[in-house]
Amino acid sequence: MYDVIVIGAGVTGCAVARELSRYKANVCVLEKCEDVCEGTSKANSAIVHAGFDAAQGSLMAKLNVRGNEMMDKLCEDLDIPFKRNGSMVVCIHKEALEGLKDLYDRGVANGVKDMKILSREEALEMEPNLSDNVQGALYAPTGGIICPFKLTIAMAENANMNGVEFRFNTKVEDITKNDDGTWKIRTNNGEYLTRYIVNAAGVYADKIHNMVSEKKAHIIERRGDYCLLDKEAGTHVTHTIFPQPTKLGKGVLVSPTVHGNLIVGPTAVDIEDKEGTNTTAEGIADLQAKANDHVKNLPLRKVITSFAGLRAHLEQHDFVIEEVADAPCFIDCLGIESPGLSSSPAIGEMVGNMLKEKMNLENKDNWISKRKDILDPSKLSIEERNELIKKNPAYGNIICRCESISEGEILDAIHRPLGARSLDGVKRRTRAGMGRCQAGFCSPRTMEILNRELGLSYEEITKSGGRSNIVLERTKNQKGEQA
Amino acid sequence: MISYDIVIVGGGPAGLAAAISARKAGVDKILILERDKELGGILNQCIHNGFGLHTFKEELTGPEYAQRFITQVLDEKIEYKLHTMVMDISSDRIVTAMSREDGMYQIKAGAVILAMGCRERPRGALNIPGYRPAGIFSAGTAQRLVNMEGYMPGREVVILGSGDIGLIMARRMTLEGAKVKVVAELMPYSGGLKRNIVQCLDDFGIPLKLSHTVVDIEGKEHLSAVTIAEVDKNMKPIPGTEERYTCDTLLLSCGLIPENELSRNAGVEMSPVTSGPVVNESLETNIPGVFACGNVLHVHDLVDYVSEEATRAGANAAKFVKGEMAENSDKVIDIVATDGARYTVPSTINVERMDDLLTVRFRVGAVYKNSYVSVYFDDERVMHNKKRIMAPGEMEQVILQKEKLKEKSGLKKITIRIEAEDAN
Numbered sequence: 001m002y003d004v005i006v007i008g009a010g011v012t013g014c015a016v017a018r019e020l021s022r023y024k025a026n027v028c029v030l031e032k033c034e035d036v037c038e039g040t041s042k043a044n045s046a047i048v049h050a051g052f053d054a055a056q057g058s059l060m061a062k063l064n065v066r067g068n069e070m071m072d073k074l075c076e077d078l079d080i081p082f083k084r085n086g087s088m089v090v091c092i093h094k095e096a097l098e099g100l101k102d103l104y105d106r107g108v109a110n111g112v113k114d115m116k117i118l119s120r121e122e123a124l125e126m127e128p129n130l131s132d133n134v135q136g137a138l139y140a141p142t143g144g145i146i147c148p149f150k151l152t153i154a155m156a157e158n159a160n161m162n163g164v165e166f167r168f169n170t171k172v173e174d175i176t177k178n179d180d181g182t183w184k185i186r187t188n189n190g191e192y193l194t195r196y197i198v199n200a201a202g203v204y205a206d207k208i209h210n211m212v213s214e215k216k217a218h219i220i221e222r223r224g225d226y227c228l229l230d231k232e233a234g235t236h237v238t239h240t241i242f243p244q245p246t247k248l249g250k251g252v253l254v255s256p257t258v259h260g261n262l263i264v265g266p267t268a269v270d271i272e273d274k275e276g277t278n279t280t281a282e283g284i285a286d287l288q289a290k291a292n293d294h295v296k297n298l299p300l301r302k303v304i305t306s307f308a309g310l311r312a313h314l315e316q317h318d319f320v321i322e323e324v325a326d327a328p329c330f331i332d333c334l335g336i337e338s339p340g341l342s343s344s345p346a347i348g349e350m351v352g353n354m355l356k357e358k359m360n361l362e363n364k365d366n367w368i369s370k371r372k373d374i375l376d377p378s379k380l381s382i383e384e385r386n387e388l389i390k391k392n393p394a395y396g397n398i399i400c401r402c403e404s405i406s407e408g409e410i411l412d413a414i415h416r417p418l419g420a421r422s423l424d425g426v427k428r429r430t431r432a433g434m435g436r437c438q439a440g441f442c443s444p445r446t447m448e449i450l451n452r453e454l455g456l457s458y459e460e461i462t463k464s465g466g467r468s469n470i471v472l473e474r475t476k477n478q479k480g481e482q483a
Numbered sequence: 484m485i486s487y488d489i490v491i492v493g494g495g496p497a498g499l500a501a502a503i504s505a506r507k508a509g510v511d512k513i514l515i516l517e518r519d520k521e522l523g524g525i526l527n528q529c530i531h532n533g534f535g536l537h538t539f540k541e542e543l544t545g546p547e548y549a550q551r552f553i554t555q556v557l558d559e560k561i562e563y564k565l566h567t568m569v570m571d572i573s574s575d576r577i578v579t580a581m582s583r584e585d586g587m588y589q590i591k592a593g594a595v596i597l598a599m600g601c602r603e604r605p606r607g608a609l610n611i612p613g614y615r616p617a618g619i620f621s622a623g624t625a626q627r628l629v630n631m632e633g634y635m636p637g638r639e640v641v642i643l644g645s646g647d648i649g650l651i652m653a654r655r656m657t658l659e660g661a662k663v664k665v666v667a668e669l670m671p672y673s674g675g676l677k678r679n680i681v682q683c684l685d686d687f688g689i690p691l692k693l694s695h696t697v698v699d700i701e702g703k704e705h706l707s708a709v710t711i712a713e714v715d716k717n718m719k720p721i722p723g724t725e726e727r728y729t730c731d732t733l734l735l736s737c738g739l740i741p742e743n744e745l746s747r748n749a750g751v752e753m754s755p756v757t758s759g760p761v762v763n764e765s766l767e768t769n770i771p772g773v774f775a776c777g778n779v780l781h782v783h784d785l786v787d788y789v790s791e792e793a794t795r796a797g798a799n800a801a802k803f804v805k806g807e808m809a810e811n812s813d814k815v816i817d818i819v820a821t822d823g824a825r826y827t828v829p830s831t832i833n834v835e836r837m838d839d840l841l842t843v844r845f846r847v848g849a850v851y852k853n854s855y856v857s858v859y860f861d862d863e864r865v866m867h868n869k870k871r872i873m874a875p876g877e878m879e880q881v882i883l884q885k886e887k888l889k890e891k892s893g894l895k896k897i898t899i900r901i902e903a904e905d906a907n
Contacts, residue, residue: 228607275703278614281720305607307615382579386586393583398518398568402744438605440621444628458634466704468617471634472731475659478633 002026004355005185005194007172007208009033010041011148012336013200014155015344019352021162023361028194029156029164030187032171032204034465035425036418037152039202041341042428043226043277043309045266046148046257047240049339050087050140052107052115053250059319061110064339066346068142074345078154079373080147081258087143087240088123090294092133099244100138107140115140127237131294143240145258148341149428150373153418155348158371160417162364167192169465172201175211175330183329196359198331198351203274203312205334212327217320217334221274222249222311224266225283230302230436234260236295243294249311250338252290254298259431264291264298266309279308304436311337319343321350323358331355374412374430378404399449400442402435410446414453421454423447424464443470487562488512488804489797490578490592492569492745495524496786497777497793498598499552504797505596506559510804514590515556515563516580522556522563523549524600525623526786528630531651533678537787548786572597572749574770593804594772596796597746597760601739601778603648609737611643613700613709622648622736626655635659637732641709642666643697645673645680647784647876649736654683656732663687664728667695667711669718672850674738674876676784698725700733709733739782749773756826757781763815764829764837765799765808766792774800781828781844784878788844792828795838809835816894823847823854823901824879832897834888841883843899847873851901856881859898860891873901 004020006013009031020027031038048071054061075082091100100117107115116139123137124130130137160166170189175197178184185192201208206219229236240255248268257263267283267290288300314320314335324330331351340347355361377385377395388408389396395408413420413429420426423433426446433439433446447470450461462468473479488510491498494517502515521527526534529545536542539551556563564582571579576595581587603621620628620636626648628634638661642649645668653663666684671694673680684691692711698720699710713724741759743751752761752769759780760768767774776796777789802808816832827845851873858866858881866881873879881899888894 227610277703278700279612281612281698284610284612303608303610304605306610306612382587382589385581386588389581389583389586396581396583396586397566398570398581401518401568404568404570436605436608437602438607440603440605440624443624444632447632458632463617464704468704470617470636471628471632472637473635475629475633475635 001182002028002192002194003359004196004198005030005183005192006198006200008200008202008204009036009156009166010039010200010202011037011152011155011341011344012202012333012347013198014152014159015348016198016200016333016351017159017164018155019348020355021159021164022352022363022367023356024364025359025361027164028192029166030170030172030185030192031166031168034168034422034462035420036156036166037149037428038464040309040312041148041152043307044148044338044341045253045255046146046263047087047253047255047342048082048144048146049342050107050115050143051110051112051339051342052103052138052140053245054110054339055318056106056109059321060339060343063319063343063346063350065111066349067339067343068144070345070349071144071146075146077370078151078158079371080150080154082144082146083258084142084144085239085256086139086141087242088118088127089138089242089244090123090130091135091137091244092131092294094135096244097136100136103138112140113142127239127241129236129295129297130241131296134294145240145255146341147258151341151344153429154371154373157417158368161368161371166418172208175208181329196329196331196355198333200333202336203310205312205332209324209332209334212330213324214326218315219335220313220315221271221276222313222337223269223271223276223308224311225279225287225306225308226263226265227284227287227300227303227306229262229264229299230304231260233262233299233302236262236299241295243290252287254291254295264288270313274310277308277310279306283308305438313337319347321347323354374409374416377406377408399445400432400435402437402441403431405430405432407449410449411453414450421450422462422464422468423470426450484577484589484591486591486593487514488593489514489596489800490590491515491596491598492572492578493517493524493598493600493779494522494563495598495600495777496526496549496552496789497600497779498524498596499549499556500790500793501596501598501776501797501800502561503552503555503559504794505801506561508798508801510801513561515561516567516569516578517563517565518568520565522553522565528623528627529651530630531655534786537785538790552790569745572745574750576772594774594800596800597773597775597779598777598793599742599745599779601741601782603735604738604740606735609735611697611700614702616700616702616704616706618702618706618731619700619733620735622646622652622734625732625734626652629655629659635661637730638662639664639730640732640734641711641728641730642734642736644668644735644737645675645691646736646738647675647679649734650675650679650683652734652736653689654687657687657689661732663689664730665689665711666691667697668693669696669714670694672874672876676876677874696720697733706731706733739778741779741782743779746775746779754826754830757828762829763811764832764841766796766829767799767803772803781826784876788878791842809833811836816888816897818843818897818899820845821898821900823849823851824899827899832883832888834885837885837888839885841885842880843883844878844880845899846875846878847901848875850874853904855902855904857900857902859900860894861896867902
């Protein structure tokens with residue numbers, strides 16, 4: 001019997017898990033995929049919003065601003081990169097300039113600090129590649145950029161270090177109430193009993209909610225296509241550049257990433273498909289056209305990959321974080337769309353506090369708040385690096401040439417808590433395969449390491465779990481040799 | 484800091500030939516740095532034959548061709564380091580390298596020869612819409628998995644792009660029992676050699692669809708199907724021409740990109756057309772003493788030409804370190820590629836420094852039938868050679884004579900253009 005089971009190991013579930021790991025409680029996270037960060041958390045703008053966009057008085061506004069405030073300390077504790085590069089909302093139509101003032105006022109009401117309205121000249125001085133049509137901009141210095149993989153993985157690892165269990169490849173099929181008021185969760189991987197459930201299932205959160213409640217929820221999958229550009233284009237803008245927001249969202253942004261690439265996206269198309277993460281030609285064309293409206297000379301020839309993510313959109317466009325009225329001991333996190341990543345630390349805190357109160361949870365005496373990220377040898381001097389290689393020669397063996405990732409880093413990624421088991425698992429933890437050749441060079445080499453370290457046969461190695469196997473079988477020749 | 488006369492970055496066909504040539508020119512301390520576990524570079528995974536027809540007048544496999552050079556490197560006792568990644572080259576020719584055994588270290592190089600080769604354009608750079616499942620490989624990655632690791636990616640294959648590696652892999656996968664359903668090529672012509680189209684596709688009944696591209700990729704976890712469509716003149720898919728192919732493997736052979744991260748960081752000037760360094764008649768970059776050859780300079784069609792070019796780079800680097808190279812004066816002749824010729828290597832000539840004969844290589848931008856390669860010295864046409872066919876997949880060359888260039892004093896510009904029959 002668990003005290004709490006969290007359904008979903010995205011950024012929300014992992015933030016909740018980390019908060020719960022502070023307390024004396026048996027906590028387990030169930031995840032249908034083979035790793036953390038496999039849904040919405042892996043395909044988004046990778047930014048920390050300042051908080052001026054969400055409607056005044058909404059939970060979204062409150063948690064965005066709080067999450068933003070928490071981010072420095074959290075990222076320091078988790079040893080992951082976070083940069084407050086500042087964001088700018090760019091106005092390109094004179095008649096829309098008033099809209100900037102509205103945003104500014106909303107931001108002030110939401111508690112966003114240090115915002116400023118910039119003239120055309122001030123905006124261009126800060127960002128010379130803004131469109132020639134720029135009329136003015138709202139500047140929010142608290143906006144930032146972050147690595148969504150590292151944030152999610154780090155929170156999960158830290159939770160795991162503190163005793164939270166994770167069950168991967170475990171898909172919730174049904175939830176029923178036992179006579180004693182506890183929950184029984186049926187999965188493809190056995191049954192789980194728990195006192196409390198936290199529903200952090202992202203685009204599937206409506207399905208999970210509807211297993212226990214008569215008041216049905218409906219999540220609309222809002223798809224967004226993105227393009228990621230080569231590091232050569234990474235300084236085309238230095239702030240996160242938004243157009244003025246519309247009903248469908250905050251529009252197509254152009255932003256540096258914390259790793260030095262440039263990200264352009266997302267589009268916003270409502271679909272009815274929880275797995276519909278396919279990009280479309282129209283989507284890519286649309287976002288490229290829109291990005292060009294507010295940023296000029298975008299080097300779109302330097303795209304190294306495109307992808308699509310789904311936002312878990314609710315009709316009322318606000319987060320719903322509450323105990324379900326007709327299902328006591330079941331906490332929903334519904335509608336965690338943008339700014340979900342920015343809000344995640346605050347969502348974790350909120351759910352943690354709710355459960356602490358309801359369950360009378362006590363603090364652990366030995367809670368570990370910090371975690372060390374995978375060592376980045378590129379930050380070392382030649383002497384330090386040599387010391388490292390002497391101790392562990394794997395750090396002298398470069399596996400991913402584009403991002404200069406060594407075997408040592410990959411071994412660390414595999415063998416740390418909740419370690420990588422697939423090519424994507426290695427990629428999201430180390431960036432091996434995330435550069436401009438997109439794993440063409442390193443994937444056979446990474447496969448060799450996974451084979452050796454985890455005892456997985458080549459045929460068993462996957463891109464990202466499930467049936468995403470890389471190779472099918474041995475060649476004729478090799479089969480002959482083995483026979 | 485340790486020092487060498489010449490440091491060669493890359494132990495593939497270009498690096499090997501450059502090393503041998505520099506040694507033959509009398510350079511003592513030469514070091515080849517190779518990141519893989521053996522010398523030979525990409526040739527090691529090219530187990531098909533067809534290499535060496537020009538160089539050795541016989542048909543060799545890739546590893547056999549490489550071995551001819553490796554043997555010479557060993558005979559000449561040229562030093563090399565394997566498992567070694569070059570991390571940085573500075574503009575004053577300090578090479579920073581790293582390996583398990585030696586850690587990270589710096590080498591002062593009298594001359595540097597860039598011979599890093601090229602890489603394949605990945606799916607992401609092609610903006611192909613659809614899902615991002617397992618089962619999509621650049622053709623060279625699949626070639627490595629099949630030929631070196633001994634694993635088959637799948638059984639039902641679609642290939643996008645008709646570059647040579649894609650064509651070779653169409654045959655290879657077929658011989659391994661896979662069904663290659665179609666090769667789709669965006670352009671109205673193939674990017675590969677004619678002989679590969681005949682020997683790798685036609686002989687196996689594999690259809691090549693020109694002016695076609697992939698417009699959708701299906702499969703959430705593993706590839707299950709792709710849709711290809713015909714494209715119009717602007718390369719936009721034509722609605723109604725879509726054809727769906729079930730498959731578990733999509734190979735991409737959509738172009739090669741010279742691998743010049745190190746060169747760029749060193750401050751080497753790049754050509755936007757070739758994505759390789761801009762070089763003079765000595766295959767020297769804008770940084771004195773830094774030379775380039777092979778696919779890092781411009782993507783070649785035949786390895787024989789890589790070896791030939793690298794031999795020149797090695798000889799020139801030797802001249803440089805021995806102080807035998809004429810001073811680079813400002814009397815430089817520009818070579819301009821125009822009217823169908825896309826670029827030239829080299830792109831400038833200092834007559835004082837050129838050999839008696841200088842091969843200038845280039846590629847054309849479209850298919851030309853019964854056309855002429857014309858060379859102009861300033862405004863005077865000095866060469867007008869008829870070619871039955873020229874295609875972007877094959878390199879072209881003209882050979883310039885030092886004597887002729889000397890005769891024409893005050894020559895500022897050499898122009899290479901493709902002309903129709905009636906032009907004069």
